[in-house]
Amino acid sequence: MRAMISLLAVAVCLSISKGASAALVTTDVSYLENGVTLHGYAAYDNASANAKPVVVIVPQWSGLGNYEKKRAVMLADLGYFAFAADIYGVGALNSTSTMADWGVQAGIYRGDVPLFVRRIAAAVTEAKSHDMADGSKVVAIGYCFGGTGVINYAISGADVLGVVSFHGGLTSRSNASLAAIPAKVLVLSGGTDDAHSEVSELEDELTQANATWEITRYGHVLHSFTEWGADSPGRAKYDMRADMRSWETLKLFLAEVFNGTIPATYTNTVDHTDASTIVKGHVNYTDSHDLMNMPVNLTGYHAYDSSLTAPLPIVVVIPTWTGLGEYVMQRVEMLAELGYYAFAADIYGPDFPADAGQPDYRKFSTMYNSNTTLYVNRIHAGIMKAKEEQWGDASKIAAIGYCFGGTGVLNLAITGGDVLGVVSFHGGLVLRANVSASIPITAKVLVLSGGDDDPQSEVNELEGELNGADATWEMSRYGHVVHGFTEWNGRGYNARADMASWNSMKMFLHEIFVAGVVGSTEPVLPSNATTRDSDSAGSLSTSAPYTLLFTIFAASLFAR
Numbered sequence: 001m002r003a004m005i006s007l008l009a010v011a012v013c014l015s016i017s018k019g020a021s022a023a024l025v026t027t028d029v030s031y032l033e034n035g036v037t038l039h040g041y042a043a044y045d046n047a048s049a050n051a052k053p054v055v056v057i058v059p060q061w062s063g064l065g066n067y068e069k070k071r072a073v074m075l076a077d078l079g080y081f082a083f084a085a086d087i088y089g090v091g092a093l094n095s096t097s098t099m100a101d102w103g104v105q106a107g108i109y110r111g112d113v114p115l116f117v118r119r120i121a122a123a124v125t126e127a128k129s130h131d132m133a134d135g136s137k138v139v140a141i142g143y144c145f146g147g148t149g150v151i152n153y154a155i156s157g158a159d160v161l162g163v164v165s166f167h168g169g170l171t172s173r174s175n176a177s178l179a180a181i182p183a184k185v186l187v188l189s190g191g192t193d194d195a196h197s198e199v200s201e202l203e204d205e206l207t208q209a210n211a212t213w214e215i216t217r218y219g220h221v222l223h224s225f226t227e228w229g230a231d232s233p234g235r236a237k238y239d240m241r242a243d244m245r246s247w248e249t250l251k252l253f254l255a256e257v258f259n260g261t262i263p264a265t266y267t268n269t270v271d272h273t274d275a276s277t278i279v280k281g282h283v284n285y286t287d288s289h290d291l292m293n294m295p296v297n298l299t300g301y302h303a304y305d306s307s308l309t310a311p312l313p314i315v316v317v318i319p320t321w322t323g324l325g326e327y328v329m330q331r332v333e334m335l336a337e338l339g340y341y342a343f344a345a346d347i348y349g350p351d352f353p354a355d356a357g358q359p360d361y362r363k364f365s366t367m368y369n370s371n372t373t374l375y376v377n378r379i380h381a382g383i384m385k386a387k388e389e390q391w392g393d394a395s396k397i398a399a400i401g402y403c404f405g406g407t408g409v410l411n412l413a414i415t416g417g418d419v420l421g422v423v424s425f426h427g428g429l430v431l432r433a434n435v436s437a438s439i440p441i442t443a444k445v446l447v448l449s450g451g452d453d454d455p456q457s458e459v460n461e462l463e464g465e466l467n468g469a470d471a472t473w474e475m476s477r478y479g480h481v482v483h484g485f486t487e488w489n490g491r492g493y494n495a496r497a498d499m500a501s502w503n504s505m506k507m508f509l510h511e512i513f514v515a516g517v518v519g520s521t522e523p524v525l526p527s528n529a530t531t532r533d534s535d536s537a538g539s540l541s542t543s544a545p546y547t548l549l550f551t552i553f554a555a556s557l558f559a560r
Contacts, residue, residue: 041064054081054128058147062099062102064086071143116149138160145168151187151202161184187216190217193222207451211479218246280303308339314396316397317401318382331402345383365404402425403425404427414432422445425448440470450477463475
């Protein structure tokens with residue numbers, strides 16, 4: 001019998017000894033840009049002679065240091081050829097340089113974007129020239145000052161597959177003026193760092209430039225949230241959860257851009273196998289919240305993997321406005337295949353016509369959207385039924401919802417619902433309840449929204465209200481994506497947004513059910529690592545152990 005741990009994976013601190021089967025190489029690299037000498041840093045695993053996808057790291061404003069080198073080692077451990085760029089050049093900074101010196105250097109490049117872009121391009125060119133690098137597969141990532149840099153690099157029309165900006169200052173970026181930006185753009189931003197107006201402006205410009213973009217915001221998170229030692233009250237501070245979540249999001253992004261194509265219907269193709277051990281079927285129950293009337297008979301749908309050991313974490317699914325149909329039942333079965341006890345709640349009840357059409361969808365969804373108490377009580381009835389089932393762990397419950405259901409799970413959280421977390425897929429934000437300052441929001445909130453669906457004003461308002469309620473929240477927006485982007489047969493279906501949002505949900509569920517916040521991602525660099533010039537073969541001792549602290553569940557993200 002498979003243990004639950006094998007499906008969900010566990011957040012662990014692995015101490016990995018690099019033996020003969022794997023040899024991590026770290027190398028200082030000298031190169032030139034317009035006559036200026038630059039010193040970069042490369043890291044890769046030479047156990048295989050195969051060329052590796054390239055990830056170029058653009059440093060924070062303090063220049064290329066141990067932080068960037070550690071990130072390079074982490075990326076090399078994932079199988080990439082990692083190259084940390086030197087932007088300032090040899091001699092610009094030294095071990096005695098102060099924040100004032102960093103500011104002077106950063107100011108030069110912020111004020112001369114073409115120079116900044118040329119320095120990044122020089123690093124990309126140098127990295128691509130290495131024998132272990134696959135020059136056809138390149139992504140540039142940047143932190144802080146470097147995060148701004150990679151956005152500028154993308155905006156310049158850079159010939160790379162993608163760029164990823166971690167807490168990059170959006171106020172100092174270039175305006176996107178190209179007719180088309182070829183690189184995919186991922187922006188990972190602290191909710192208390194970049195102003196929402198700046199995020200909205202960037203969204204608009206990337207959309208107008210026809211870029212494929214994704215922007216994720218982390219609630220209550222300041223600048224420098226990935227920098228392990230950052231601690232400047234009110235300005236910059238390391239955030240363990242945002243660090244973990246953003247790093248896992250980066251890993252998914254790299255897998256996507258380097259692996260290439262996405263199935264036409266991603267989650268239905270990849271994550272739904274209809275395994276023989278899945279038990280599924282309809283479940284009758286009642287809603288007895290209205291004491292003035294007779295209980296309402298309801299029919300839900302559940303699924304679980306009978307080869308696992310009960311009890312399993314519970315995921316309650318709130319349907320789209322079309323009610324509990326084939327689409328929702330497939331999502332329930334997919335969740336069961338991930339190792340959860342999944343239960344789709346019946347919201348509309350027996351009065352919903354079997355042959356319902358658009359007028360019925362509108363009538364019933366309006367009835368519940370206009371009566372938050374009725375809607376939330378109906379969700380609670382489904383949760384109570386799921387908790388009664390022997391396969392469900394009543395102490396571990398999350399609720400997810402699609403479209404109409406996405407609005408419902410937000411209302412559940414806003415009204416103080418006793419669940420660990422909620423996930424809203426393209427839920428209409430304009431129809432949600434207002435957050436009350438008197439009701440604490442204890443559930444973690446993940447909002448997954450189409451960039452052409454919810455108005456930016458609604459996103460901004462929800463961010464503000466969740467901040468006011470001290471909620472732990474995260475919001476991801478997908479460029480050029482409209483309402484219903486996860487619904488396979490719908491006009492708004494978008495395979496990339498479906499993939500990204502489903503994987504984000506899987507990370508979220510793993511976090512709240514299994515891992516919690518497991519700790520810093522910071523690795524401990526080997527004390528006997530050698531660094532040499534580019535014409536030397538600096539490598540780690542094959543017996544040198546090193547420790548990486550990160551969340552191990554990539555297999556569960558792309559399994560099935």
